[in-house]
Amino acid sequence: MRKTLLASLIQGPLTEAAPRPDEKALEEVSEGLRRAARRSLGRSLAIREVDTGSCNACELEIHALSNPFYDIERFGLRFVASPRHADVLLVTGPVTSNMREALERTYRATPEPKWVVAVGNCACTGGLFTSSYACVGPVSAVLPVDVTVPGCPPPPIEILRALLALLVGMENDTPQNV
Amino acid sequence: MTALDDLLESCWAAAPCRPWPRLSVTAEQWRTAANELAAGRWTLVSLWAEPQIVHMSILEDSSNRIAILSLQSSHKDFPSIGRSHTPALRLERTIQDLVGLAAQDLPDTRPWLDHGRWKLHHPLATKPSQTHGARPYHFLPVEGPDLHQIPVGPVHAGIIEPGHFRFTASGETVVRLEERLGYVHRGVESLMIGSTIEHAARLAGRASGDSTVAYALAFARAVEAATEIEVPSRVHYVRAIMAEIERIANHVGDIGAICNDAAFALMLAHLGALRERVLRASMNVFGHRLMMDVIVPGGLVRDITSDGIHELLNMLNLIEASFPKLVELYDNTTSLQDRTATAGIVSPELARLFGAGGFVGRASERNFDARKSLGYSPYDMLTFDVPIRKEGDVNARVWIRIREVEQSILLIKLLLDTLPEGPVETVPHRVEAPCEGISIVEGFRGDIFIWLRIDAKGNIDRCHLRDPSWFQWPLLEAAIEGNIVADFPLCNKSFNCSYAGQDL
Ligand code: SF4
Numbered sequence: 078m079r080k081t082l083l084a085s086l087i088q089g090p091l092t093e094a095a096p097r098p099d100e101k102a103l104e105e106v107s108e109g110l111r112r113a114a115r116r117s118l119g120r121s122l123a124i125r126e127v128d129t130g131s132c133n134a135c136e137l138e139i140h141a142l143s144n145p146f147y148d149i150e151r152f153g154l155r156f157v158a159s160p161r162h163a164d165v166l167l168v169t170g171p172v173t174s175n176m177r178e179a180l181e182r183t184y185r186a187t188p189e190p191k192w193v194v195a196v197g198n199c200a201c202t203g204g205l206f207t208s209s210y211a212c213v214g215p216v217s218a219v220l221p222v223d224v225t226v227p228g229c230p231p232p233p234i235e236i237l238r239a240l241l242a243l244l245v246g247m248e249n250d251t252p253q254n255v
Numbered sequence: 256m257t258a259l260d261d262l263l264e265s266c267w268a269a270a271p272c273r274p275w276p277r278l279s280v281t282a283e284q285w286r287t288a289a290n291e292l293a294a295g296r297w298t299l300v301s302l303w304a305e306p307q308i309v310h311m312s313i314l315e316d317s318s319n320r321i322a323i324l325s326l327q328s329s330h331k332d333f334p335s336i337g338r339s340h341t342p343a344l345r346l347e348r349t350i351q352d353l354v355g356l357a358a359q360d361l362p363d364t365r366p367w368l369d370h371g372r373w374k375l376h377h378p379l380a381t382k383p384s385q386t387h388g389a390r391p392y393h394f395l396p397v398e399g400p401d402l403h404q405i406p407v408g409p410v411h412a413g414i415i416e417p418g419h420f421r422f423t424a425s426g427e428t429v430v431r432l433e434e435r436l437g438y439v440h441r442g443v444e445s446l447m448i449g450s451t452i453e454h455a456a457r458l459a460g461r462a463s464g465d466s467t468v469a470y471a472l473a474f475a476r477a478v479e480a481a482t483e484i485e486v487p488s489r490v491h492y493v494r495a496i497m498a499e500i501e502r503i504a505n506h507v508g509d510i511g512a513i514c515n516d517a518a519f520a521l522m523l524a525h526l527g528a529l530r531e532r533v534l535r536a537s538m539n540v541f542g543h544r545l546m547m548d549v550i551v552p553g554g555l556v557r558d559i560t561s562d563g564i565h566e567l568l569n570m571l572n573l574i575e576a577s578f579p580k581l582v583e584l585y586d587n588t589t590s591l592q593d594r595t596a597t598a599g600i601v602s603p604e605l606a607r608l609f610g611a612g613g614f615v616g617r618a619s620e621r622n623f624d625a626r627k628s629l630g631y632s633p634y635d636m637l638t639f640d641v642p643i644r645k646e647g648d649v650n651a652r653v654w655i656r657i658r659e660v661e662q663s664i665l666l667i668k669l670l671l672d673t674l675p676e677g678p679v680e681t682v683p684h685r686v687e688a689p690c691e692g693i694s695i696v697e698g699f700r701g702d703i704f705i706w707l708r709i710d711a712k713g714n715i716d717r718c719h720l721r722d723p724s725w726f727q728w729p730l731l732e733a734a735i736e737g738n739i740v741a742d743f744p745l746c747n748k749s750f751n752c753s754y755a756g757q758d759l
């Protein structure tokens with residue numbers, strides 16, 4: 078145990094430099110953001126992940142965001158256990174009919190201001206499951222979506238870029254009146 | 256002479272099905288099968304249906320032979336297997352949901368996947384009907400003094416798939432856990448009907464994302480069996496390398512997550528970094544971090560280059576340099592062992608009864624690994640160990656995974672070392688008449704079973720996929736009994752059953 082701990086001390090961090098925020102996502106978010114959000118949140122976001130029919134590969138890549146390479150917490154981004162603590166819902170999967178209500182209820186349980194990020198082709202467009210009797214369609218068929226991250230699954234770096242875009246977009250949002 | 260020999264002699268093959276037969280049986284023979292299953296001579300592999308016919312695939316334990324038994328059902332029902340053999344219960348409830356055929360005298364007739372919210376009722380029936388809306392779901396009654404219930408999910412506290420757990424506890428101790436699944440049902444099998452083989456392969460690769468290689472492999476092998484395609488040996492080797500990489504990535508990630516659930520985050524940090532290295536190597540070599548859509552029926556869309564071999568060897572060396580130290584850390588940390596040893600026990604009897612696959616079965620003495628027991632290419636030519644333990648607790652499942660990582664490293668090195676030259680691109684399939692294929696492939700979680708029928712035009716007529724989780728989920732219910740509620744995440748993670756793969 079001591080050896081492992083020591084080795085990690087000497088080794089130097091694995092964590093990599095921050096990626097540039099995604100331009101497209103930046104555009105998407107800067108529109109819908111309000112000053113109030115910036116004031117109440119500061120430079121941090123609490124994220125609640127919701128799987129509404131994913132094959133679970135999108136979850137694996139979201140998990141990877143917490144590994145030492147991406148270390149998502151250094152950006153003030155952290156995953157929380159309850160929608161009541163969340164600013165952002167990170168939704169994966171083609172919303173299945175069986176999960177629709179759970180998604181809606183999770184959204185209602187999330188306090189304002191809140192944002193929805195659709196992660197993966199399934200969440201963005203319905204993916205391969207669009208025509209299924211058991212799926213509602215993309216997340217936007219159920220909730221207003223602020224940012225989309227396509228990919229099957231999108232690599233962690235892309236998810237991170239989109240989340241950073243959300244943060245930066247909030248900072249750039251110019252105050253309307255005092 | 257076994258009951259299977261009897262059947263093979265007395266039944267006619269229902270259709271040309273490869274590499275194992277599909278037999279047309281009478282109701283009487285169907286019941287005999289139920290007896291063989293209940294007596295433990297056969298293991299249930301899967302149970303599914305088409306509009307007028309029910310199918311059961313079985314494994315004869317003594318000989319490791321597989322067969323599918325098919326029974327015509329003219330009256331919209333069939334003799335229940337679940338009545339005498341519990342592992343069939345949920346599959347029979349699913350048949351009722353999807354096809355509308357009822358198992359006679361089924362002890363539990365509650366819907367399983369159908370929550371009353373789909374656009375169609377009995378979606379796989381000849382004529383699906385309109386849905387009748389959601390109805391209340393009755394959890395099994397639990398009675399006694401001082402009991403309370405804790406409902407959890409479908410949206411959980413962690414980043415995991417959706418499902419509902421209903422705990423009944425007496426104080427801190429779990430008296431009963433009842434699972435309700437089906438939330439991730441996407442209608443995969445229905446989407447495959449009538450689709451091209453290529454499209455269906457992409458769907459199969461998304462049955463359960465963490466096993467995308469294993470599913471793509473199982474699907475490809477089933478198509479190749481049906482259409483009698485011989486793929487070049489290099490294809491078998493590269494596929495096996497990918498399957499072992501997937502096994503390593505998942506085991507490494509899961510061991511970290513299990514330790515994390517026992518409040519030992521250091522292991523997660525180290526093993527999470529290792530997993531990331533494996534995924535990055537996969538990205539560089541195969542063009543996708545999880546190697547999705549690389550294995551296709553007839554071949555591969557991408558070969559390993561000599562640079563790729565280098566990259567993989569570097570990755571393996573890195574694991575070999577750091578993994579043993581982490582194993583030592585796991586082994587020497589008493590606070591960790593304190594949580595994992597004797598927690599969440601699955602008895603060998605239950606593991607055998609349910610035919611539990613993968614590390615869940617092997618941690619409880621069930622000596623079955625499709626790579627070895629059924630011996631498909633290239634594993635039939637390789638020497639490797641299948642680790643077995645008998646304690647059946649969280650600790651045993653962790654150790655099986657540790658040993659499997661070690662075996663997989665050896666296997667990949669061996670495969671890279673002896674990688675035959677030759678093409679890997681797809682061999683085109685020619686289909687003139689309907690044909691059927693079966694495959695069983697050892698994914699990281701256990702054996703994945705696929706049966707499919709290709710129509711005369713070369714499209715998928717019907718495909719059935721069975722995730723190992725079907726027979727592991729019920730064991731989780733058993734394993735948690737008598738443990739404290741707080742140990743559930745730990746036990747659950749040590750199983751890591753697939754929701755998407757079972758809900759499909
Ligand atoms: S986008 Fe791809 S990886 Fe993500 S849930 Fe859908 S199929 Fe799975």
